[in-house]
Amino acid sequence: MELGPYILLASLEGSVTAAVLALTAVGLSLVFGVMRVVNIAHGEFFMLGAVIAWYVAHAMGGHPAIGFVAALVLAPLLVGAIAVAADMTILKRIDYDPERTIVATIGLLYIIQQLTLMTYGPEARPVEAPFNQRIALPWFEWGEKGFEFYFPWGLSTTTYKLAVIGAAAVVLCGVWAMMTRTRIGLLMRATQADRDMALAFGIPVERVYALVFGIGAGLAALAAVLIVPIQQAHYLMGADPLLLSFIVVIIGGLGSLPGTVLAAVFIGLSDGIISVFFSPTLAKILATLLVGLVLVFRPQGLFGTRTA
Amino acid sequence: MSETQRILILHGGLLVLLFVLQFVLPAYHHGNLARIMVLATYAVGYNILFGYTGLLSLGHALFFAAGMYGMGLTIQHAGFTPAPALLVGLVAGALVSGALALLALRTAGVAFMIVTLMFAQAGYLTILYFGEYTRGDEGFVIQQAQRVLWGIDLSDPTNRYFAAWGLFGICLLISLWLVRAPFGRTLVAIRENEERVRMLGYDTFAHKLTAMVISGTIAAAAGAFYGLLFGYAGASFASVQYSIFPLLWVLLGGAGTVLGPFVGTLFMFYLIDLSSGITTAYMLIAGVVLVALTLFAPQGLTGELRRRVWRWLP
Numbered sequence: 001m002e003l004g005p006y007i008l009l010a011s012l013e014g015s016v017t018a019a020v021l022a023l024t025a026v027g028l029s030l031v032f033g034v035m036r037v038v039n040i041a042h043g044e045f046f047m048l049g050a051v052i053a054w055y056v057a058h059a060m061g062g063h064p065a066i067g068f069v070a071a072l073v074l075a076p077l078l079v080g081a082i083a084v085a086a087d088m089t090i091l092k093r094i095d096y097d098p099e100r101t102i103v104a105t106i107g108l109l110y111i112i113q114q115l116t117l118m119t120y121g122p123e124a125r126p127v128e129a130p131f132n133q134r135i136a137l138p139w140f141e142w143g144e145k146g147f148e149f150y151f152p153w154g155l156s157t158t159t160y161k162l163a164v165i166g167a168a169a170v171v172l173c174g175v176w177a178m179m180t181r182t183r184i185g186l187l188m189r190a191t192q193a194d195r196d197m198a199l200a201f202g203i204p205v206e207r208v209y210a211l212v213f214g215i216g217a218g219l220a221a222l223a224a225v226l227i228v229p230i231q232q233a234h235y236l237m238g239a240d241p242l243l244l245s246f247i248v249v250i251i252g253g254l255g256s257l258p259g260t261v262l263a264a265v266f267i268g269l270s271d272g273i274i275s276v277f278f279s280p281t282l283a284k285i286l287a288t289l290l291v292g293l294v295l296v297f298r299p300q301g302l303f304g305t306r307t308a
Numbered sequence: 309m310s311e312t313q314r315i316l317i318l319h320g321g322l323l324v325l326l327f328v329l330q331f332v333l334p335a336y337h338h339g340n341l342a343r344i345m346v347l348a349t350y351a352v353g354y355n356i357l358f359g360y361t362g363l364l365s366l367g368h369a370l371f372f373a374a375g376m377y378g379m380g381l382t383i384q385h386a387g388f389t390p391a392p393a394l395l396v397g398l399v400a401g402a403l404v405s406g407a408l409a410l411l412a413l414r415t416a417g418v419a420f421m422i423v424t425l426m427f428a429q430a431g432y433l434t435i436l437y438f439g440e441y442t443r444g445d446e447g448f449v450i451q452q453a454q455r456v457l458w459g460i461d462l463s464d465p466t467n468r469y470f471a472a473w474g475l476f477g478i479c480l481l482i483s484l485w486l487v488r489a490p491f492g493r494t495l496v497a498i499r500e501n502e503e504r505v506r507m508l509g510y511d512t513f514a515h516k517l518t519a520m521v522i523s524g525t526i527a528a529a530a531g532a533f534y535g536l537l538f539g540y541a542g543a544s545f546a547s548v549q550y551s552i553f554p555l556l557w558v559l560l561g562g563a564g565t566v567l568g569p570f571v572g573t574l575f576m577f578y579l580i581d582l583s584s585g586i587t588t589a590y591m592l593i594a595g596v597v598l599v600a601l602t603l604f605a606p607q608g609l610t611g612e613l614r615r616r617v618w619r620w621l622p
Contacts, residue, residue, distance in 0.1 A: 038418055038421075090599055090603065093603055094602050094603065098417060098418050099364050099417070099418070100602045100606065102364070102421060103555065103559065103598055103601075103602050106552055106555075106595075106598055107594075107596065107598025107599035107600075107602070108599060109595065110592060110594050110595025110598070111592060111596060111599065114589035114590075114595060115589070115592065117589045118589045246426075250422070279437070281437045282437060284433050285430050285434055285437060288426045288427075288430040289426070289427070289430045291422075292411070292422075292426035292427045292430065293411075295415060295422060295423050295426070296411050296412070296414050296423060297414075
């Protein structure tokens with residue numbers, strides 16, 4: 001394959017990464033924005049979503065689409081419920097102290113991960129996609145006979161991958177609408193702006209926190225259900241999404257939703273294209289260093305605006 | 309009995325007890341205790357930054373690995389003998405912690421944690437990237453012939469125990485002296501209220517920088533000795549897990565107490581040792597302990613002891 005089709009393929013794969021990443025990172029960003037805590041266990045909620053999707057799809061049988069749709073509904077709800085429970089039993093009791101929350105969520109990370117290892121086991125298991133037609137993509141070129149197009153070998157995508165991108169866009173619009181157009185979004189924004197004042201106005205801040213934590217985890221689980229037909233469900237799969245979401249949230253500006261989505265697209269695409277040219281390890285080294293340096297020199301993020 | 313006498317008797321007593329245990333312990337626990345003392349040294353280093361200065365680092369594995377690889381790589385590829393190799397490990401730890409401190413101390417709170425986490429992760433990936441020299445995850449074995457320090461064979465269990473005891477003793481005493489000196493008092497003051505300390509005319513940045521370099525160098529010493537005493541260096545020692553461990557040990561034993569790191573390491577080591585006999589998912593125990601600690605005993609074991617019984621505990 002020549003370079004041109006190669007880059008097109010890389011950016012297509014990159015958009016799938018970006019779509020899933022945007023969902024995961026928006027969940028993390030929502031939690032950070034409203035609750036001002038960093039949830040280290042976010043990647044494990046992602047992993048739980050994939051594992052639950054496998055269980056559901058496995059239990060339903062019949063056409064793969066039935067199991068998949070059931071997983072799409074059940075996994076985020078279940079994971080969200082687990083997160084709400086964790087919020088009410090642990091985070092609420094340590095009063096959302098930022099540093100103690102990090103320690104507690106590290107503990108939560110190990111608990112979720114190891115319990116999955118004990119029950120689900122160390123195998124990676126696939127979930128079948130509801131539909132999966134291969135689409136060969138044409139490539140245009142100025143040849144000897146003028147303008148022509150042909151189908152290079154290997155340049156293809158699947159309907160499912162395109163559907164993932166579409167679904168992620170719809171969900172993101174839904175989150176945006178919820179935050180800006182509904183009463184619960186208003187309560188969340190009020191809590192984010194000033195917790196004490198919100199409390200004084202009779203907003204049940206603790207319930208808002210529990211809800212936000214649940215929605216954040218649910219978004220990660222939803223992203224995982226979407227990606228699980230492409231990757232496989234494995235108990236250690238939470239580490240990479242966690243790291244990438246961190247990178248995205250920090251570069252996009254902590255707690256800013258549009259910045260997060262923009263950064264997810266940027267990181268997802270560049271991750272796909274960079275790993276064509278460099279080794280994935282080197283790409284990861286550069287990305288982690290970038291995050292560290294951005295936090296040191298531009299703590300408001302590349303797209304954020306400085307507050308206070 | 310004055311407070312100083314009590315403190316000296318308690319800490320000296322622990323060191324004497326550990327020295328004597330060498331002659332009575334069965335072989336298995338003897339080996340374990342040597343390992344625990346080296347790891348407790350790592351925790352002592354971590355405690356100086358976290359317990360006394362109040363800076364929560366999630367990247368100490370970087371310093372531990374700097375010591376381990378500074379020592380290991382010079383032995384493996386430059387043909388160094390253990391003494392200069394250990395020195396290289398210490399210098400590497402001091403340099404890396406100094407460089408990271410200069411960057412990370414520009415931030416505070418949650419950002420400090422994430423910056424240290426990210427740089428440690430970059431360090432871990434760098435070790436994997438240069439797998440040709442470091443052998444990546446697989447790691448490399450330091451041969452017995454390369455582990456003879458001044459004619460003492462450190463692969464022998466008795467010598468190993470004494471070396472670990474010596475390292476732990478020195479670092480424990482440094483830590484005890486440090487926190488009772490004016491410098492250490494200033495660190496505690498920074499932990500409690502940094503603005504006020506700055507207002508009183510102290511250079512808080514210089515204090516935090518020094519604390520981080522001391523902490524990183526002790527962690528590097530532990531890493532270098534760990535590699536030398538147990539004859540192995542691998543990338544897993546640079547992973548996030550090894551940044552979490554000292555945090556766990558110190559929290560469990562009691563942050564901001566001199567004995568806490570040792571108590572926590574001892575307790576956690578045997579907890580994991582016993583539970584790994586029952587299940588392969590032994591990190592579950594670590595998770596449960598972390599959550600339980602943040603909920604019920606933020607002071608840790610020694611911290612609770614200080615709160616309830618011995619108020620004079622440093």
